[in-house]
């Protein structure tokens with residue numbers, strides 16, 4: 485079980501900003517930008533490589549909700565970044581797919 489399953493099950497606290505039947509969004513405990521939200525599916529999908537055809541709906545839902553949450557957080561006008569770190573080379577630490585929503589500052593490209 486990952487730390488994110490414990491957050492979904494309310495076994496450990498998190499600063500939750502959005503929840504519905506399919507997903508949960510909460511503030512990152514170690515923010516890398518003034519706004520740093522993590523958006524996760526409630527169904528545990530460890531990595532991008534575990535996605536199957538049936539995940540089309542949930543992944544589409546997550547992208548639409550990322551857009552809504554960014555707007556609610558006041559990021560839409562200035563812009564923001566969404567990131568999915570996949571496996572070791574990308575620095576994935578928690579093996580439960582999550583979309584990082586980062587904003588509130590200018591970001592560089594390419595990422596480090």
Ligand code: 5GP
Nearest residue numbers: 487498510511512513514569575576577578
């Ligand atoms: P990854 O490196 O896997 O893409 O991102 C994992 C993220 O989860 C990191 O940004 C890290 O700060 C965040 N994180 C790890 N443990 C916790 C926790 O217990 N609570 C919250 N809110 N965020 C966490």
